[in-house]
Amino acid sequence: MTSHIMPTYQRLPVTFVRGEGAWLWDEDGHRHLDALSGIAVCNLGHAHPAIHQAICEQSRTLLHTSNIYGIGLQAKLADRLTEKSGMDNVFFCNSGAEANEAAIKLARKYGHGLGVEKPAIIVMEKSFHGRTLATLSATGNSKVQQGFEPLVEGFVRVPYNDISAIKQALADHVGIVAILVEPVQGEGGVNLPATDYLSEIRTLCDQRQLLMMLDEIQTGIGRSGRFVAYQHSGVVPDVCTLAKALGNGVPIGACMAKGKAAEILTVGSHGSTFGGNLLACRAALAVLDVLDETDLIAQAGNKGQRISSLFTEQLQGNSHVQEIRHLGLMIGIELDRPCGELVKSALARNLLINVTNEKTIRLLPPLIFDDRQIAQLVTVLSELIHAYTGS
Ligand SMILES: Cc1ncc(COP(=O)(O)O)c(C=O)c1O
Known part of the structure; x- marks a missing residue:
C-alpha cells in the first residue's frame, strides 16, 4: 500500500x-x-472523563474566534498558570516548538532593548527544543539539524550541567542575553543536573542581566512531581515554556514570562491564529482542575x-x-x-x-x-x- x-x-x-x-x-x-503517554502528553491518561466533558461542552458553545477579540477562557487560563508557576504573563501558541520560538524572539527583542546588535542565547549539548528552524538550531543534536543548514545564528552551545562552561562562554562571547535550558533533558536521555545547577544559573543571570529561560515542555504540568520542575530548586525563571501535557492531547503551548521579561513582547510583536483558542484553553483549564482536585x-x-x-x-x-x-x-x-x-x-x-x-x-x-x-x-x-x- x-x-x-x-x-x-x-x-x-x-x-x-x-x-x-x-x-x-x-x-x-x-x-x-x-508507559509513554504520547511522549509526556496524556498525563491524565486517555479519554479522561473531565477532559472529554470539557471538550464536548466547548464544541457545543464556541471553538474559535481569533485573537482579534477578547477570549475569556484564555485570560482565565493565563491567571491559573501564572498563579501556579509564579510567572507574570503568558503568550499562547499550539506546540512546544512554537512556545520556544516565542521565547527566542522574546530574548532577541530583550537584547535589542539593551542595545545588543546581535543577541545570542546560551544553549546546551544534547538539548531538544523543537523542529522549527530556530528551535532546531537551538537543539543540541546534529541529526535534527542535518540538511537544514544554514542554521539560525545566535546560539552558543555548552555542555549540560556545567556552570563553568557557561561562565567560559560568557567570557568568550559578546552579546549573550539569555540562557535556555531544560530542567531535566528529556530527548537527550533523561539527564538530571546537579541539585544547585538551576540556582547557579539564576545567580549568573541576575549578575549579568541575562534572561533565565526554562524549557518545561516535557517536565511541566506535574510530570516531575511539582507543577513545573523548577519548583524543586526554589528558583523562578524569567521565561518558561510549556506545551505537551497542558492540553492532555489537545494542542496548546505557552510561553510564560516574569518581571522585565513580561514587558518585552508588545502589540504586533508576535501572534498566532489558533494560539489560545477557546477549545484549547477549555481543555487546559480542565487539566488544571483535575490536578487541583487530586x-x-x-x-x-x-x-x-x-x-x-x-x-x-x-x-x-x-x-x-x-x-x-x-x-x-x-x-x-x-x-x-x-x-x-x-x-x-x-x-x-x-x-x-x-x-x-x-x-x-x-x-x-x-x-x-x-x-x-x-x-x-x-x-x-x-x-x-x-x-x-x-x-
Ligand atoms: C523539551 C522539549 N522542548 C520542545 C519540544 C518540542 O515540542 P513540539 O513537538 O510540541 O513542538 C519537545 C518535544 O519533545 C521537548 O521535549
Missing part, C-alpha cells in the same frame, strides 16, 4: 483506535499498557521513586545497566549499548516504552498509573532487559 503521508516518522507497526486511562487498544482489539502531582513523585526502586531491585546484578535516573515520572534506564530494539520487543509484550539517545530506555507513564500497572511495567521490562543484555 502506498502512503500519502510524508515519511518523516519511523512508525511502529501498530495503530491504536481507543484508549482508557493508561490502556490503549489496537485495531485488532489487543490491549497495551502505555494529589496526582504529589503522587508522581512517589510513584517515580517506587518505579525507580523496583527497577533497581529487579535489575540488580545486571552489569549492562549503567544507571537508573528519575525525577517524578520521568524515568531513564541507561544501558551500555544501543537498545532501540527493546521498543519492538516491549510492543510484542503489549507494553509501550521509548528509547532515546540510543542507549536510554525512557519511561513517561501517565500520572494516573496505578500499582498493578507499575508492577506490570517493571516485571515485563526487567525481563526484556535481562533477555536483551543476555544476563
Whole structure:
C-alpha cells in the first residue's frame, strides 16, 4: 500500500483506535499498557472523563474566534498558570516548538532593548527544543539539524550541567542575553543536573542581566512531581515554556514570562491564529482542575521513586545497566549499548516504552498509573532487559 503521508516518522507497526486511562487498544482489539503517554502528553491518561466533558461542552458553545477579540477562557487560563508557576504573563501558541520560538524572539527583542546588535542565547549539548528552524538550531543534536543548514545564528552551545562552561562562554562571547535550558533533558536521555545547577544559573543571570529561560515542555504540568520542575530548586525563571501535557492531547503551548521579561513582547510583536483558542484553553483549564482536585502531582513523585526502586531491585546484578535516573515520572534506564530494539520487543509484550539517545530506555507513564500497572511495567521490562543484555 502506498502512503500519502510524508515519511518523516519511523512508525511502529501498530495503530491504536481507543484508549482508557493508561490502556490503549489496537485495531485488532489487543490491549497495551502505555508507559509513554504520547511522549509526556496524556498525563491524565486517555479519554479522561473531565477532559472529554470539557471538550464536548466547548464544541457545543464556541471553538474559535481569533485573537482579534477578547477570549475569556484564555485570560482565565493565563491567571491559573501564572498563579501556579509564579510567572507574570503568558503568550499562547499550539506546540512546544512554537512556545520556544516565542521565547527566542522574546530574548532577541530583550537584547535589542539593551542595545545588543546581535543577541545570542546560551544553549546546551544534547538539548531538544523543537523542529522549527530556530528551535532546531537551538537543539543540541546534529541529526535534527542535518540538511537544514544554514542554521539560525545566535546560539552558543555548552555542555549540560556545567556552570563553568557557561561562565567560559560568557567570557568568550559578546552579546549573550539569555540562557535556555531544560530542567531535566528529556530527548537527550533523561539527564538530571546537579541539585544547585538551576540556582547557579539564576545567580549568573541576575549578575549579568541575562534572561533565565526554562524549557518545561516535557517536565511541566506535574510530570516531575511539582507543577513545573523548577519548583524543586526554589528558583523562578524569567521565561518558561510549556506545551505537551497542558492540553492532555489537545494542542496548546505557552510561553510564560516574569518581571522585565513580561514587558518585552508588545502589540504586533508576535501572534498566532489558533494560539489560545477557546477549545484549547477549555481543555487546559480542565487539566488544571483535575490536578487541583487530586494529589496526582504529589503522587508522581512517589510513584517515580517506587518505579525507580523496583527497577533497581529487579535489575540488580545486571552489569549492562549503567544507571537508573528519575525525577517524578520521568524515568531513564541507561544501558551500555544501543537498545532501540527493546521498543519492538516491549510492543510484542503489549507494553509501550521509548528509547532515546540510543542507549536510554525512557519511561513517561501517565500520572494516573496505578500499582498493578507499575508492577506490570517493571516485571515485563526487567525481563526484556535481562533477555536483551543476555544476563
Ligand atoms: C523539551 C522539549 N522542548 C520542545 C519540544 C518540542 O515540542 P513540539 O513537538 O510540541 O513542538 C519537545 C518535544 O519533545 C521537548 O521535549
